[in-house]
Amino acid sequence: MTYDLSSATAESITEATDSAIAAAESLVSEAIESPGSSFEERIAPLDGALAIIDDATGYGPFLSNFHVDRDVRDAGNDAEQRLSTWLTGLLARREVFDAVSAVDASELAGLQRRSHEEWVRDLRRAGHALETSERERVLELRQRLIELQVEYARNVSEYKDHLEVAPSDLEPLPTAYVESLEPGETEGTVKVTLDYPAYVPFMEQAPNRNQRRQLQHKYLNRAVDSNRPLLEEALSIRSELADILGYENWADFSMEVKMANPDAVDDLYASVVPGLTQLGLDERAVLQELLEEDHPGATLEPWDRNYYHTVQQRRDYGLDPNEVAEYFPLERVIDGMLDVTGEVFGVSYVELDDYPTWHEDVRAYRIDDSTSGEALAYFLLDLHPREGKYTHAACWDVVNRRRNPDGTVRLPVAAVAGNFTRPTASTPSLLKHDEAVTLWHEFGHVLHACLTKVDHQRFAGFDTEWDFVEAPSQIMENWMWNAEVLSRFAKHYDTGEPIPQDMVAALVAARDQNIGLLTLRQVFLGKYDLMMHTAGSSPDLDELQAAANEYTLLPLHDDTFFAGSFGHLMGGYDAGYYGYLWANVYGDDMFSVFEDEGVMSPDVGKRYRTEVLERGSSRDAIDLLRAFLGREPNAEAFLAKLGINT
Numbered sequence: 001m002t003y004d005l006s007s008a009t010a011e012s013i014t015e016a017t018d019s020a021i022a023a024a025e026s027l028v029s030e031a032i033e034s035p036g037s038s039f040e041e042r043i044a045p046l047d048g049a050l051a052i053i054d055d056a057t058g059y060g061p062f063l064s065n066f067h068v069d070r071d072v073r074d075a076g077n078d079a080e081q082r083l084s085t086w087l088t089g090l091l092a093r094r095e096v097f098d099a100v101s102a103v104d105a106s107e108l109a110g111l112q113r114r115s116h117e118e119w120v121r122d123l124r125r126a127g128h129a130l131e132t133s134e135r136e137r138v139l140e141l142r143q144r145l146i147e148l149q150v151e152y153a154r155n156v157s158e159y160k161d162h163l164e165v166a167p168s169d170l171e172p173l174p175t176a177y178v179e180s181l182e183p184g185e186t187e188g189t190v191k192v193t194l195d196y197p198a199y200v201p202f203m204e205q206a207p208n209r210n211q212r213r214q215l216q217h218k219y220l221n222r223a224v225d226s227n228r229p230l231l232e233e234a235l236s237i238r239s240e241l242a243d244i245l246g247y248e249n250w251a252d253f254s255m256e257v258k259m260a261n262p263d264a265v266d267d268l269y270a271s272v273v274p275g276l277t278q279l280g281l282d283e284r285a286v287l288q289e290l291l292e293e294d295h296p297g298a299t300l301e302p303w304d305r306n307y308y309h310t311v312q313q314r315r316d317y318g319l320d321p322n323e324v325a326e327y328f329p330l331e332r333v334i335d336g337m338l339d340v341t342g343e344v345f346g347v348s349y350v351e352l353d354d355y356p357t358w359h360e361d362v363r364a365y366r367i368d369d370s371t372s373g374e375a376l377a378y379f380l381l382d383l384h385p386r387e388g389k390y391t392h393a394a395c396w397d398v399v400n401r402r403r404n405p406d407g408t409v410r411l412p413v414a415a416v417a418g419n420f421t422r423p424t425a426s427t428p429s430l431l432k433h434d435e436a437v438t439l440w441h442e443f444g445h446v447l448h449a450c451l452t453k454v455d456h457q458r459f460a461g462f463d464t465e466w467d468f469v470e471a472p473s474q475i476m477e478n479w480m481w482n483a484e485v486l487s488r489f490a491k492h493y494d495t496g497e498p499i500p501q502d503m504v505a506a507l508v509a510a511r512d513q514n515i516g517l518l519t520l521r522q523v524f525l526g527k528y529d530l531m532m533h534t535a536g537s538s539p540d541l542d543e544l545q546a547a548a549n550e551y552t553l554l555p556l557h558d559d560t561f562f563a564g565s566f567g568h569l570m571g572g573y574d575a576g577y578y579g580y581l582w583a584n585v586y587g588d589d590m591f592s593v594f595e596d597e598g599v600m601s602p603d604v605g606k607r608y609r610t611e612v613l614e615r616g617s618s619r620d621a622i623d624l625l626r627a628f629l630g631r632e633p634n635a636e637a638f639l640a641k642l643g644i645n646t
Helices: 010-033 039-057 070-092 094-101 110-125 132-158 175-179 196-205 209-220 224-245 250-255 262-294 302-317 321-325 330-345 433-450 471-481 483-489 501-512 515-532 541-552 579-597 602-613 621-629 636-642
Strands: 162-165 190-193 347-352 363-369 375-382 394-399 413-417
Touching: 010 039, 010 070, 010 094, 039 070, 039 094, 039 110, 070 110, 070 132, 094 110, 132 224, 162 209, 190 196, 196 209, 196 302, 196 321, 209 302, 224 250, 224 541, 250 262, 262 302, 262 515, 262 579, 262 636, 302 501, 321 433, 321 501, 330 347, 330 433, 330 483, 330 602, 375 433, 394 433, 413 433, 433 471, 433 602, 471 483, 471 501, 471 579, 483 501, 515 541, 515 579, 515 636, 579 602, 579 621, 579 636, 602 621
Parallel strands: 375 413
Antiparallel strands: 162 190, 347 363, 363 375, 394 413
């Protein structure tokens, strides 16, 4: 079922969770008690139970990231823990294993066969080849892991801190930025919080080096006291689980259901790190020179990188991020995004005034097929920060597509969280170019979730292999660097004048500015994650952080522990953060087809929509790529962008 997101209370979430578990249990009993051995009798009820739990996850657990009421968020966190625990328990039940084992796979084809294969795989990974005592231990550990993950995420979302500075320290920043800051507790100061709209511009443009150091220190230590022990316990549990289940380590276990394996990821890093390192050293030398102009004898530190990146951008490309932002008011960025994707992918969008949402900030849209007029899906945008809201940018598949028993189709719903600066009395919400890129990235997830044509909920939308799921979002970033595309919608918020062509040319030219250092930052995150999940049950996390940080070519910020708020580690990307770089390879490869045949080509867009977006996970990701590309995928476009030959 679908739920009314506008009227949720703590009580309604608890009731919905109770009802969902009860309904799912009924279907599980049907599968277990059936005397037959067909897919319809044994596995279809289990798939139906998964769909019911999935629906409930799009209610309370989803709203735990957004709702203004703390009680509702807490109820949503509790619901997430209960629903996840139920799912874990389901896979541990021997009678479920017996029900699936009763089905003769030789009689199955298509998505029925795929569903059966995934049930067999997941039940094996739940420990059904083990003795009863070991299987019970696996269940105990998995349930504890869920508790840790929920608590970790809540600690990050609820954590608050700030730096108080005088307005005079903010002179290079735009008036709208200063106006957006709350007064500090000390008279004559303002608060620079750790929320993206406050933190990022400060680190990029605040000239006071010591203040940048202080703010970054606070940022890197978010929720560290509460979350470090949770992470350490989670790593110990994952290591024990891998050992019990017969895997060398958690990375081997985690990657079994992904495109890559540890050796393939090592090969990817080995192919790019040497070239990136040489490139990064050259880039670092330029930033070091700029630093020494202001601070003779100083060494470039992590709190300097973004600031001098901005200084260099102004010097070498004539780009002032504040001036650029004046051509990217949020409304125009959204309009441009819908215009471009509508033309390329053959869809149209209708904004809805009466769609039930959880906050007045939320905007709702329907997606229609441009040719047939058929309604395809809905999506929601919640783009400004507020107390208790998810602090990064992300997309959720709130409702997955499925065909009901009566033949009707339930349309999917996706939602995007952003944390862009709110409008002020004098200016609209103005996005820095990289913020606009982020919005387009997340909209790639929306299209992946919403344009699916798969009727089986288990395989609809973006529930693909987890190291492919970022590819349809990575590809979207490329349009935001294309001069033809930018000239269509980037206009000054006040005068309405189109973005100057020399500014567009400078933006495009600056795309690869410090790309070595930026990509090495991604390598650091991926390596740190993998080190944690291959180093045994009690790794020295400070030692691993220091070792992984070497890839950044910058000193480690002393007395910080970034992993205390590195949400991916406890949010599904464990031993999987490499997937961003991995998926970037495929995103660039797919976009190369658009570059060859036309970035606004509806013919290429139709093929991409048909072969990738509509297919969900009804095929393996590698087969989606082959079908769209018409060849084996390769890393040529990705490496060319980095300027690396291997």
